[in-house]
Amino acid sequence: MKTIQVATTINGDATEFVCAPDESLLDVLRNRLGLTGAKEGCGTGDCGACTVTLDGRMVCSCLVLGAEVEGSTITTIEGMSTGDALHPLQQAFIDHAALQCGICTPGILVAAKALLDRNPDPTDTELRYWLAGNLCRCTGYDKIIAAVQDAAAKMRTA
Template sequence: MTKVHVTTTVNGEEVEFLADPRETLLDCLRDKLDMTGAKEGCGTGDCGACSVTVDGTLVCSCLVLGVEAQGKKVETVEGIADGEELHPLQRKFIEHAALQCGICTPGFLVAAKNLLEKNPDPTETEIRYWLAGNLCRCTGYDKIIRAVQDAAAEMRGAA
């Protein structure tokens, strides 16, 4: 099968790779760009472990073809921290023990960041709704919700 040349921006950096037309964005990120933060939990878009944003829209990268990233801006969990400085969401996930095995954590962080970019002061209901596409089998959701609430407050300067 003929490979397709893809040029895209990932976490603010222009990258190029060759992709099989049937290859998922998740596989391209992990296997071609060595960005292993997004995880394949289900491969069917049900768990959210592979969540990334494409042009600001939250997507399951297991359901997007790598060739669809052509000319787009992709943001992954690797792009959340500012250099060595953790993002408030990352710090709050640690403080609230909102992670355990780590499979779901990258997807939750990407989804929560996307929410807070669109709505910096979400209600608990809005957070739960926004994160409903992410599944966790280890921690339960209360710690995750509290971490997002605290991060939102800190980012607004209300903490």
């Protein structure tokens, strides 16, 4: 298959890559760009482990073609914080033990941030429905909800 050249901005950096026409954005990120923070749990949009934001909206990167993102802006978990600082959500996940194995964590953090960007003060129910596309098998979600709410509270007063 002939490859396609694509120019994008990823985590604030101008990024060019080539990919096959049928290659997913997730495969591009992981296999061509070394951005392995997004995980593949299913490849069919059912688990949310590969969540990234594409032009400000969160998507499953497994359901996006690499070829589609020409001219787009993408943020992955690797772009959530810069330098040695952690985003308040990242810190809250550590403080509240909101991860056990941690494989779903990057996707959940990206999704939670996308919600708080739209709604800084969600109810637990809103949060649970927003995160319904992010499967976690370890925690039962409880500490995840607590961590996001704690981070949201801190972000509102920051």
